[in-house]
C-alpha cells in the first residue's frame with residue numbers, strides 16, 4: 001500500500017491523527033518536541049511523511065501545540081508532502097488523551113479506519129503502518145504494533161522517603177510487549193472509547209480494552225521507537241543518517 005496511487009474508492013478510507021501537542025519535558029529545554037529538528041527537518045514532518053507514505057492513508061490530522069496551530073500549518077506548507085494526502089491542523093489539549101480527542105472531533109465523516117500516531121515516533125517504517133491497517137481491515141477493532149522486551153521487568157512497591165524501592169514481583173516477560181504507534185482502530189470503536197473512558201491512560205488501545213473489546217498485536221519495528229529522552233534523539237539522528245546513506249541522498 002505504499003506506492004504513489006490513491007486508494008481505490010471501494011477500500012475503507014483511512015485517516016491518521018498525529019498528537020504533536022506535547023512539550024517534550026523529558027527531552028529537555030527547547031521548542032515543543034514535535035517542532036525540534038531531526039536531520040534538519042522538524043520531527044513532526046518526519047512523522048507526517050511516515051503516515052502519508054502509506055497509500056491507504058488519505059488524510060493526516062495534526063494536533064498542534066495549543067498556541068502553535070498556525071506555525072504548524074506553515075511548516076507543513078513549507079515541506080514537500082505527497083499530493084494524494086490531505087492535511088488538517090487542529091490545536092491540542094493538556095494531555096495526550098485530550099489531544100487525540102480533539103483530532104478525532106476534526107475528522108470528516110467518511111473515514112472508517114483511524115490511526116493514532118505519536119509525532120514523537122518519527123521513523124516508523126511504512127511496512128509497520130500498513131501491517132496495522134491490514135489488521136483493522138481484517139476485522140480487529142483495535143491493533144497495536146509491539147515488540148518483545150529486552151530487559152527483565154520488576155514491579156516495585158512504595159518506599160519510605162530516602163529508602164530504596166522494594167521489588168514485589170518479577171512478571172515473566174515472555175508475554176509482555178512494548179507497545180508502539182501507529183495504533184489502528186475501527187473509527188466508531190475509538191470514538192466510543194474516547195466518549196466513555198474517563199480514566200487517565202497512556203495509549204488509545206487501553207481505552208478500547210476498558211470497553212471490553214479485543215485489541216490485537218502486530219509486529220512492531222525497532223525504528224518506531226519514541227524520542228523521549230536526549231539519547232533517543234542521538235539514536236534517531238543515526239538511524240536517519242544511515243537511511244540517507246542507503247538511499248544515496
Ligand SMILES: Nc1ccn([C@@H]2O[C@H](COP(=O)(O)OP(=O)(O)OP(=O)(O)O)[C@@H](O)[C@H]2O)c(=O)n1
Pocket residue numbers: 018019020021022023024025026027033034063092093094095096097099100117118119120121226227228
Ligand atoms: N498534551 C499533549 C501531550 C502529548 N502529546 C503528544 O503525545 C505524543 C507522545 O507523548 P510524549 O512522548 O510523552 O510527548 P510529551 O508529552 O511531549 O513528552 P514529555 O512527557 O517528556 O513532556 C507526542 O507526540 C506528544 O506531542 C499531545 O499531543 N498532547
Ligand SMILES: C[C@](O)(CO)[C@H](O)COP(=O)(O)O
Pocket residue numbers: 096118178179180181202203204226228
Ligand atoms: C502511546 C505510546 O507511545 C505507546 O507506547 C505511549 O504510551 C505514550 O506514552 P507517553 O508517556 O505519552 O510518552
